[in-house]
Amino acid sequence: MAGGVDRPILVVSDVEVVYADVILALRGVSLEVPEGAIVALLGANGAGKTTLLRAISGLMRVHGGEVRRGSVTFAGQDALRLGPVKTVRAGMAQVMEGRRIFAGLTVDENLRSGAFTRKDKKAVAADYERILELFPRLAERRKSAAGYLSGGEQQMVAIGRALMAAPKLLLLDEPSLGLAPRIVEQIRDIIVAINAGGTSVLLVEQNATMALSIARLGYVLENGAVVKQGTGAELLADADIQEFYLGTGEAGRASFRGLKEQYRAARTGSVS
């Protein structure tokens, strides 16, 4: 999309989220996903990445959270008012952290459940074939209970299921979590392939190397606020990112105690 002005498909503006009326999980987060882009969202455990995804996809209320301030605009619609079902219908699909496949259902049924909101049977059937081509392993195991698949295969089920909704925007929450490096590479290639097909991607990752290597833009979340943003290349080259997320900076070779102290200093600095 070089040259043209990118129309964002997702605009998150100054979102504040409170859990159980007291716990402030997001304190004014803003980010944009340009149409057709992969955007990486980085951050440590508890930074608020999953919370942000829930705010976007409408699953916040299930967890007793509430968006107190700000707005989420998806393809021109107010996503905060849509609720989870209409959000999917509007063209947003989410791969949740921990895969959350339907373990007792077959691979086939898992995939079909992703197309629940769609009416056009022909288009669904075509997407089904396309997804089985993208994941040949799943085609072989279509009739087995999804719960018996390996971790990597389960992640493919989760991604394939989300794709069955024919999403314009795909939210991916830690797709590399707990997978072997070789499988992580596969997942990365799949995300690139999905994106090449025209689907915008918001990729939440702890594996910053993987995420930034394919992202056009990246955001770093800490303690419920964006502390850094830039293009994927900028962030990959950023000294702090290298230290804290890639482990290749100066501190990567320093003692562990030193790293922890630096990290703490940076964190308290970012909040105030």
Next chain:
Amino acid sequence: MKRDDMVLTAVGVVILGILVYLAFDGPQKFFTLFAAGVALGAVYALVCLGFVVIYRATGIVNFAQVGMVVFGAFVTYNAVNTWGWNYWLSMLFAAAVLAVIGIGFERFALRRMTGKPVFSIILLTIGLYLLLQSLIGAIWTNAKDTIPNPWIGKTVSIGSVNVLQVDVVTMILGAVVLAAFFVLFRYTKVGLGMRATAIDQEAALAQGISVPAIVALSWAIAGVVAVIAGTMLGSNATPKVGLGLGIAAVALQALPAMVIGGLDSPVGAVVGGLIVGVSYEMAVGYQTQYIPSLGSNGFADVLPYLLMVLVLLIRPSGLFGAREVQRV
């Protein structure tokens, strides 16, 4: 083969052996009892299915189901007897009424309890059961002891075995309704939504499956199967159950049937229902003859619970209950 499978197989073989012995010993008596047992089992299966769909959708054992069975019988009775409607039309009408009542219970009572302790929710369902029961007492003060129907007192002969016509109707109706449910459950999109919701509500929501709609549908199904079960019980003239609050006692015996089959399994509901139905009738017919030391009658009412305990000891999740799918 796991140990519990072996023990269950052994128990099953013994029970089957007893049944085969009884069948050869006196075929006419056996098959008369067996037919009555299957008809009763079909009713249990329907009541169980009502329990199971709601348990799967919401994780609640819904005692209001028992009240819905009785109430459904009385609504059918009212349409047939007071308004003079056609029997089938009356049952259809009652099914619609109970579906609405079920959805109403969920929408205005149970949904407010979301996130509350399961114990409080179950107490609420018992409260709803008592509410229905007292409504019945208030509305239908002088009800007859049977829903008027075309088959009262008539039997049909199959070989030398006489079967009550009501029982035949019950078996056919039960088979049709259960088959319809399984087609819905296994082969339709809505059924897929129901199964997905039972496994992981949040993940189902994330696929755009409307969990509130699935829960409402589950309550409606529970209402419909309650009416069919209740109407069939209420159409069976004395000395069988007949129309009255005694239906509740029978409906409650669907609980052991459900536990035997497995709380979350529709297949288990049918198998558990048939096991309890047949064993109940067998106990009624044979216990005084073979084990007179257990008293003159009443043992049949205890047997379902004994079987339940036996199954629980061997396999706590029931015969068909989910032992979680996981890799090892």
